[in-house]
Amino acid sequence: MDNGTTISLKFTNRPKNGWGMVKSILAGRPAQAPEERLGVCFESEWLGAVADPKTLAGYRRVCGLKEDGKLPMLYVHAMAMPLHMAMFTSPSFPLRLFGLLHFSNSTDALRPIRDDERMDLRARIEGITPSPRGQMFTILTDVSVDGTIVWRETSVYLSPLPAGARKKTYKPAGQASAEPDWGEPVAEWSLKADAGRKFSGPAGDPNPIHMSAITAKMFGFKRAIAHGMYSAARCLAVMERNRPVEVPCRFEVRFKKPLFIPGSVALHTAAEEDGTRFVLKVKPRGEPHIDGRFTKAEAWD
Numbered sequence: 001m002d003n004g005t006t007i008s009l010k011f012t013n014r015p016k017n018g019w020g021m022v023k024s025i026l027a028g029r030p031a032q033a034p035e036e037r038l039g040v041c042f043e044s045e046w047l048g049a050v051a052d053p054k055t056l057a058g059y060r061r062v063c064g065l066k067e068d069g070k071l072p073m074l075y076v077h078a079m080a081m082p083l084h085m086a087m088f089t090s091p092s093f094p095l096r097l098f099g100l101l102h103f104s105n106s107t108d109a110l111r112p113i114r115d116d117e118r119m120d121l122r123a124r125i126e127g128i129t130p131s132p133r134g135q136m137f138t139i140l141t142d143v144s145v146d147g148t149i150v151w152r153e154t155s156v157y158l159s160p161l162p163a164g165a166r167k168k169t170y171k172p173a174g175q176a177s178a179e180p181d182w183g184e185p186v187a188e189w190s191l192k193a194d195a196g197r198k199f200s201g202p203a204g205d206p207n208p209i210h211m212s213a214i215t216a217k218m219f220g221f222k223r224a225i226a227h228g229m230y231s232a233a234r235c236l237a238v239m240e241r242n243r244p245v246e247v248p249c250r251f252e253v254r255f256k257k258p259l260f261i262p263g264s265v266a267l268h269t270a271a272e273e274d275g276t277r278f279v280l281k282v283k284p285r286g287e288p289h290i291d292g293r294f295t296k297a298e299a300w301d
Helices: 018-026 054-061 077-088 197-204 214-217 228-242
Strands: 006-011 041-047 101-109 121-129 134-146 146-159 187-191 249-255 263-272 275-282 288-296
Touching: 006 054, 006 077, 041 054, 041 077, 054 077, 077 101, 077 121, 077 146, 077 228, 101 228, 121 146, 121 249, 197 228, 197 275, 228 249, 228 263, 228 275, 228 288, 263 288
Parallel strands: 006 041
Antiparallel strands: 041 121, 101 146, 101 249, 121 134, 134 146, 187 263, 249 288, 263 275, 275 288
């Protein structure tokens, strides 16, 4: 049994997970962990982290961001990815690494972080939960400077069941939130077939489902799909241009339909009392790829 046991991983340099990825593949882990492994817990930390200028420049270039001396809000997620991967590739992690789906993400920026600022990153996983679609777990990440938390995130991941084994779920009437009148898109863009490969390096996310049609088909996708956090970063970049960011703020996204690449999307926004609601739709049919809210952080506390 894993209940009550926490695996701790500590780093003073950026975690290197290449060999761990190879070993995790060779281990032949299942897509669904056995019941006795669901209580496994992890914590990982990277102390004294500083953004790598070359990687940061690549992230800005791919996401269409200008250099302003402050870390992009979602780039901090990319910096934390090696910590997350260190937990995923640990010999004690019971789920198959490749094929995990990012289900939702909520990020709080409590104050701006300078490009050259030294940070302490900490992340933890507190068990795995069964769901009708597979098994889910949450990664809680925070970033502190001089002992004060300046950024925090909640990431939910799904290790899906095969399509035929998923249980149908029904939402009670009245539980779905009302859809705004989205109107015309505020931005549209297209992604080439290599979009996943270009983003994977700066994002620290080499999941094969993003890399090529050949590798994506190994995990049940007809073509490669775009990184959800890339789509989120593009949406945030547009909204930041239209509305200056005031911290503390919160950026929440739910990943819905996959965006197969090459492909095109349209961003729609709707003003709310405490911020902006948005949806990124796949063209030409209009299926939602991601949706979310960009708000003041205190409005959700």
